[in-house]
Amino acid sequence: MSRRAETGSAIPVTVLTGFLGSGKTTLLNRVLSQPDMSGTLAIINEFGEIGLDHLLVETSQERLALLDNGCVCCTVRDDLVVTLKEVAAGQIAGDVSVDRVVLETTGLADPAPILHALMAEPELAERFRIAGVVTTVDAVNGAATLDSYAEARKQLAVADRVVLTKTELTDEAGRSAVEHHIAALAPSAVLSVSGEVDPTEFVVPVGDEKAEAASLASLLKRITDTGRHHHPHACGEEGCDGHHGHHANAHDGIRTFAFVIDEPVEWGPFRQWLDYFASIRGADLLRMKGLVRIAGAPDQPVLLHGVQHVFHPPKKLDAWPSDDHRTRLVFIVKNIPRETIENTLAKFAGVASERLKGVAA
Amino acid sequence: MNSAVRADTLFLNGRIYTVDGERRWVEAVAAGDGRIVGLGSEADVRELAEPGAEIVDLGGRMAMPGIVDVHNHVLMGGATELFELRFPGSLGLRDIVGRVREAAEKTEPGRWIIGSQWGADLFTVLNTSEALEALDEASLGRPVLLRDETVHNRWVNSEAMRLAGIAEDTRDPEMGSFGRDPKNGKLTGIMIEAASGLVERAAATVGKYTDEMDRRAVAKAVKTLNSYGVTAFMDAAAMENVLAAFAALDDAGELTAWAAGAMPAVEPAFMFGIAGDELFAKGKGLARKHVHPTYVKVFLDGVPGARTAAFHEPYLEDPIHGCCFRGATMVTYPDLVRWLGKAESLGLSVKIHCAGDAAVTQALDAIDVVRSFNGPTELAHHIAHASYIAPADIPRFAELGVVADLSPMLWYPTTFLEGHKEVMGEERATRFWPNKDLKEAGALLAGGSDWPVIPNPDPWNGIEGLVTRRNPSGAFPGVALWPEQAVDVATAVEIFTINAARAIGLGDTIGSLEIGKSADMVVLDRNIFETAADDIAATKVLATYFEGRPVFERA
Numbered sequence: 001m002s003r004r005a006e007t008g009s010a011i012p013v014t015v016l017t018g019f020l021g022s023g024k025t026t027l028l029n030r031v032l033s034q035p036d037m038s039g040t041l042a043i044i045n046e047f048g049e050i051g052l053d054h055l056l057v058e059t060s061q062e063r064l065a066l067l068d069n070g071c072v073c074c075t076v077r078d079d080l081v082v083t084l085k086e087v088a089a090g091q092i093a094g095d096v097s098v099d100r101v102v103l104e105t106t107g108l109a110d111p112a113p114i115l116h117a118l119m120a121e122p123e124l125a126e127r128f129r130i131a132g133v134v135t136t137v138d139a140v141n142g143a144a145t146l147d148s149y150a151e152a153r154k155q156l157a158v159a160d161r162v163v164l165t166k167t168e169l170t171d172e173a174g175r176s177a178v179e180h181h182i183a184a185l186a187p188s189a190v191l192s193v194s195g196e197v198d199p200t201e202f203v204v205p206v207g208d209e210k211a212e213a214a215s216l217a218s219l220l221k222r223i224t225d226t227g228r229h230h231h232p233h234a235c236g237e238e239g240c241d242g243h244h245g246h247h248a249n250a251h252d253g254i255r256t257f258a259f260v261i262d263e264p265v266e267w268g269p270f271r272q273w274l275d276y277f278a279s280i281r282g283a284d285l286l287r288m289k290g291l292v293r294i295a296g297a298p299d300q301p302v303l304l305h306g307v308q309h310v311f312h313p314p315k316k317l318d319a320w321p322s323d324d325h326r327t328r329l330v331f332i333v334k335n336i337p338r339e340t341i342e343n344t345l346a347k348f349a350g351v352a353s354e355r356l357k358g359v360a361a
Numbered sequence: 362m363n364s365a366v367r368a369d370t371l372f373l374n375g376r377i378y379t380v381d382g383e384r385r386w387v388e389a390v391a392a393g394d395g396r397i398v399g400l401g402s403e404a405d406v407r408e409l410a411e412p413g414a415e416i417v418d419l420g421g422r423m424a425m426p427g428i429v430d431v432h433n434h435v436l437m438g439g440a441t442e443l444f445e446l447r448f449p450g451s452l453g454l455r456d457i458v459g460r461v462r463e464a465a466e467k468t469e470p471g472r473w474i475i476g477s478q479w480g481a482d483l484f485t486v487l488n489t490s491e492a493l494e495a496l497d498e499a500s501l502g503r504p505v506l507l508r509d510e511t512v513h514n515r516w517v518n519s520e521a522m523r524l525a526g527i528a529e530d531t532r533d534p535e536m537g538s539f540g541r542d543p544k545n546g547k548l549t550g551i552m553i554e555a556a557s558g559l560v561e562r563a564a565a566t567v568g569k570y571t572d573e574m575d576r577r578a579v580a581k582a583v584k585t586l587n588s589y590g591v592t593a594f595m596d597a598a599a600m601e602n603v604l605a606a607f608a609a610l611d612d613a614g615e616l617t618a619w620a621a622g623a624m625p626a627v628e629p630a631f632m633f634g635i636a637g638d639e640l641f642a643k644g645k646g647l648a649r650k651h652v653h654p655t656y657v658k659v660f661l662d663g664v665p666g667a668r669t670a671a672f673h674e675p676y677l678e679d680p681i682h683g684c685c686f687r688g689a690t691m692v693t694y695p696d697l698v699r700w701l702g703k704a705e706s707l708g709l710s711v712k713i714h715c716a717g718d719a720a721v722t723q724a725l726d727a728i729d730v731v732r733s734f735n736g737p738t739e740l741a742h743h744i745a746h747a748s749y750i751a752p753a754d755i756p757r758f759a760e761l762g763v764v765a766d767l768s769p770m771l772w773y774p775t776t777f778l779e780g781h782k783e784v785m786g787e788e789r790a791t792r793f794w795p796n797k798d799l800k801e802a803g804a805l806l807a808g809g810s811d812w813p814v815i816p817n818p819d820p821w822n823g824i825e826g827l828v829t830r831r832n833p834s835g836a837f838p839g840v841a842l843w844p845e846q847a848v849d850v851a852t853a854v855e856i857f858t859i860n861a862a863r864a865i866g867l868g869d870t871i872g873s874l875e876i877g878k879s880a881d882m883v884v885l886d887r888n889i890f891e892t893a894a895d896d897i898a899a900t901k902v903l904a905t906y907f908e909g910r911p912v913f914e915r916a
Contacts, residue, residue, distance in 0.1 A: 280702035
């Protein structure tokens with residue numbers, strides 16, 4: 001379907017999610033309006049919703065629209081996964097060269113099954129890779145929405161990047177309230193404010209593994225730094241949404257846990273432990289990311305990325321992306337206590353608790 | 362002490378063993394609306410009687426809670442009784458062939474002759490070209506399928522192989538094999554494990570039972586169970602048709618026992634239909650007051666006699682497997698972990714068939730993994746046929762809350778054991794059923810028959826065997842199987858009542874006589890605590906009560 005697929009490298013997919021009215025369509029509109037976004041295939045729910053009329057050049061098929069900067073928009077027929085499969089099979093936009101995909105979920109969607117499908121379904125996994133999850137949060141209504149809707153909390157919990165929208169419509173207190181929620185539910189995510197950043201940055205750069213590793217390393221650094229400095233939003237014993245007063249129990253048990261392991265780990269038992277985790281608690285494993293220092297090859301970190309029941313085939317990198325060569329793991333989980341992760345890591349992967357540094361523990 | 366509900370039935374003048382630690386023996390029990398509303402002296406319970414309450418005079422006999430059988434296959438048991446050729450496992454080749462000949466003369470051409478069961482020790486005798494020739498001759502051209510006593514293997518004639526599409530050049534199926542005469546390499550009609558399924562399937566497509574036949578078979582089986590005092594059981598391969606028969610009978614008010622079901626994760630070799638997720642979903646819809654499809658069944662390995670059980674140490678060398686063959690599991694370890702994880706997420710427990718000690722270790726390891734990730738649970742996983750167990754694994758049953766499903770009732774010398782000796786040597790074969798070690802290590806031991814693996818689901822035979830470790834039929838005189846592993850009568854009774862009730866998830870409803878529990882009771886012709894241990898198997902049930910009403914009375 002595209003030159004990338006022909007050369008065999010996977011097409012990066014950015015999943016754009018966010019609750020109803022949180023401004024994700026506006027954000028997508030701005031991304032697609034950028035001049036250098038050619039080669040982008042946007043998979044959207046319907047043309048009308050996004051208000052693209054001013055960008056349209058032609059509509060070649062009922063479901064496709066070509067924008068004047070070379071982007072293609074494609075509407076969803078059944079669900080996103082079905083549409084993605086049609087794209088993968090060249091049934092849609094087969095004559096268009098695709099360098100990246102931006103996939104917009106509906107406002108009530110749970111993004112985890114979409115991520116899962118991208119990794120677990122063979123026809124998708126060989127064509128696409130997940131470039132990141134961008135979640136829009138509305139600075140005006142976001143706090144209330146997050147208090148009330150489990151869907152919104154889950155969308156936020158799996159984010160790599162959170163874009164705060166409508167900040168101009170709120171005051172300092174309102175903005176602080178919503179940032180507090182974000183820090184609690186998505187402590188590992190990069191937080192940006194819409195309008196303050198080049199929109200193309202929201203679509204995580206079409207990077208190679210090195211770029212992916214580097215961004216993961218900086219993410220891990222942010223989390224571990226946060227922990228060490230006992231920042232109010234630290235990920236402590238109770239997870240990152242710890243003791244934050246009135247909404248401490250309002251997050252459906254969603255927690256982010258980060259771990260640092262100084263010593264190299266034995267890959268075999270460690271991999272077995274990950275497999276057990278995905279087999280038994282996959283439904284509650286929203287996302288997992290990590291860089292692992294393995295015994296026998298301490299200079300070649302292994303990059304991990306898991307969603308629910310699947311892990312990407314672990315990739316061994318040529319070099320560490322930063323000076324920190326320790327194993328660092330981040331788990332975003334639901335209803336899994338920190339001690340379950342610690343105890344099973346000790347029991348099955350042979351990483352004794354005293355070798356394990358929970359961040360801010 | 363007594364409940365506010367009035368009694369509609371009083372059981373008086375008995376020696377009633379309650380299995381309840383609070384008061385082991387009482388004289389009288391009062392039942393109302395199918396539940397026990399009072400226990401104690403006659404005076405105690407008479408106070409509770411509503412006017413016109415029925416009085417049952419137990420005549421000084423022993424009574425006790427209804428028996429719970431933790432492992433059987435009722436539809437097969439009933440169908441065997443109603444529709445199939447039955448012969449004892451002690452028959453030799455010539456007698457078996459003779460029975461087939463008699464049956465063939467009464468069977469229309471083209472109809473199948475299905476029979477059971479030949480002894481596991483007959484394997485080498487039947488696995489020859491001469492034996493097949495004799496079977497073919499006796500069958501008068503009818504297809505013949507004969508199950509062995511483990512119900513894992515079959516002996517079939519040439520016509521049956523033809524109908525199943527099995528020829529000399531057919532490749533062995535996954536997880537199974539065709540028996541071949543060691544002298545000439547030709548097929549013998551012996552079907553090992555999954556190979557059995559090929560012929561069972563061919564028979565099922567012709568002679569498939571109707572829903573009506575399924576219901577009749579289950580109804581017959583439950584009557585048989587009631588006649589031995591059984592008022593609750595777990596069907597250990599509860600396919601959709603089995604559960605549907607339970608539900609239909611319960612809807613008609615005719616299911617006179619509590620029926621738990623273990624739904625196969627994967628379609629077994631000997632029963633056909635949907636399995637796994639699809640079956641679990643169906644099971645939900647077939648749950649009834651007395652029907653509890655709350656277990657998943659996983660067949661992890663086969664049976665020792667056919668060298669299909671997975672052991673830590675190798676079998677004895679033989680021409681087919683060569684040296685150092687240890688058997689293998691039929692489910693991979695990651696899949697076992699996944700099934701356990703999935704079952705727990707659905708609120709289902711898992712009964713895992715483990716005949717060899719390596720399968721037991723693997724099952725315990727997998728349960729350990731799931732416990733580590735999921736934490737404590739009310740669910741009770743079973744290791745079925747907990748019989749060959751590495752000493753280091755014995756304490757793990759209690760540590761992990763795993764039930765030792767003691768079935769089939771082979772706690773004494775049998776033809777099965779002789780078959781095991783042939784493949785493992787005497788010393789290893791007789792380290793069979795470490796029941797006392799398990800009990801002392803705190804495991805929950807639950808008794809089961811595995812009927813129709815055992816020709817009759819007779820728990821009194823089982824209780825005697827647990828206590829004496831000698832064959833109650835008088836076979837193998839003077840020989841006891843690992844007698845140090847005997848348990849006392851009170852323990853054996855618990856194994857077949859409260860323990861098995863807990864194991865099938867009904868410990869709060871049945872298994873002992875306590876206020877609020879179901880009035881399921883059996884009346885015996887003797888006091889099994891006072892009779893000689895080697896007379897317990899002769900115990901006759903005089904009457905069986907299910908929810909306070911008689912469902913069996915000896916004529």
